[in-house]
Amino acid sequence: MATTSFPIATASAPLVSVLLPVRNGARTLAAALQSVRKQQGVAWECVCIDDNSTDETPAILAHFARMDCRFRWFPSPGTGIVEALQFGLTHCRGNLIARMDADDVMHPRRLAEQAGVFAREPHILGVACRVRAFPVYAVGTGFQRYLAWLDTLVTSEAIWRERFIECPVVHPTLMWSCSTLQRFPYRETTWPEDYDLILRILESGGRIACLPERLHFWRMHSLKTSLNSARYSLEEFTRCKAHYLARGPLSGNDEYVLWGYGRTGRRLCRALWSEGKRPRAVIDVHPRRLGVIVAGAPVVSPEALPSLADLPLLVSVANTAARAQIRKFLQRSSRQEGRDWWFTA
16 A cells, blocks of 8 residues: 655644645635634644635635745645645644645634544544534535434444444544554545545544534535535445445455345445445335345345344445334344444445
């Protein structure tokens, strides 16, 4: 695996390097940088990488660099978020790397609180925090459901256990140890670079914590890259998920059991086919669907699970109330979550 060569930290170097890539972010960039400038309780620098902007972004970055020497900015030698991030990392001098996006805002204590976790728990690889999305009128129902789910992930164990439902932490809230990003560099793939990084780290056994405080303010607007780039489409998220399911929970089996065949289940099934994995059975609770063949597999009731005990079970049910019922049902069986079965939606 390729590694990034980082500057060597010295006694005079800041503890935290804030890494902020930006492309055409002039509308919100100054507010983001002001929130970094207000950070309290920790020595920091802010490394900004301009990803070929055509608006006033370079002028804003230059203004902040003149006003405060803790801001340093560089034009990206390439194009795209991954190249900007990897290039930016070569200029970071801190032992801790905090991500930040140009359209978000930090609470003044975010960096200090996250750095404190690393001081107390030196074996942790990453620390996120809870978020507040704003403005309220721009937060759609999908994001509301996602944020409500994120708020339930209060331990590193929960983050690991539910990693295949959605991205279990908000990437621009994360602080990493420098050594973590040396070991796990950002990769150029067709799917989201943040979810890919998080799944690789969790796959390795690394722990990611999340502070319960809302220390990051996540701006919602129609021009967000995550809403407009094919890299962040549902199909690409599912392909990323299927890739890590295939080389993790499903690595010892070419077959699996799928509980749920709605839109999310069908999408996951297609993605797993491309990874060489196919369902042996599909679980459904609707009596009229029993016995039907879908995706080359028979539809069976949950009561048939004991006869399929040799196979991993993927539960692709998006409804939170239904997920709670399924978890309760499976807790009465010998199957263990995270070892024998996983939520994937």
